[in-house]
Amino acid sequence: MSIVIYGGDRLGKIPKLLEGQGFQLIQHVTGRKRGDLKAGIPSGTDGVLVFVDYLNHNLASEIKEAAKRQGIKTVFVKRSWSQIRNALDLFRTAENGAC
Numbered sequence: 351m352s353i354v355i356y357g358g359d360r361l362g363k364i365p366k367l368l369e370g371q372g373f374q375l376i377q378h379v380t381g382r383k384r385g386d387l388k389a390g391i392p393s394g395t396d397g398v399l400v401f402v403d404y405l406n407h408n409l410a411s412e413i414k415e416a417a418k419r420q421g422i423k424t425v426f427v428k429r430s431w432s433q434i435r436n437a438l439d440l441f442r443t444a445e446n447g448a449c
Contacts, residue, residue: 351441352376354391356413357401358429367431371438381405387412391420397441398424399434 352374355361359382365375376395379386381404391398391413398417400410410426417424423444425437 351396352394353397353399353441354379354395355399355401356386356409357381357404359404364431364434367434368438371435373438373441381409387416391416391422395420395422397444398422399437400424400426401429402426403428 351372353368354377355364355375356379358378359380361375361378365378368375377392387409398413400413402410405413414424423441425440427433427437
């Protein structure tokens, strides 16, 4: 399953931890630049993970609407591994058709 992460300046060990859980990070967007969402969410994305403590409200809303238009599951979390791991469970549930 492939995901895009919005928010956070650096990801540190998160990409490796995602791989260990069976996820592939296809893009990380910091959200610091005005045009960060202009390119859109890449095709082939299965889920969007948004770090709410690193984005402004307007950009978070734009990401939510863009993902909704493309039918991509979006989860909003703080940048902590325990919350990210719970979000990954939500992605797996949606992939299996339970959501």
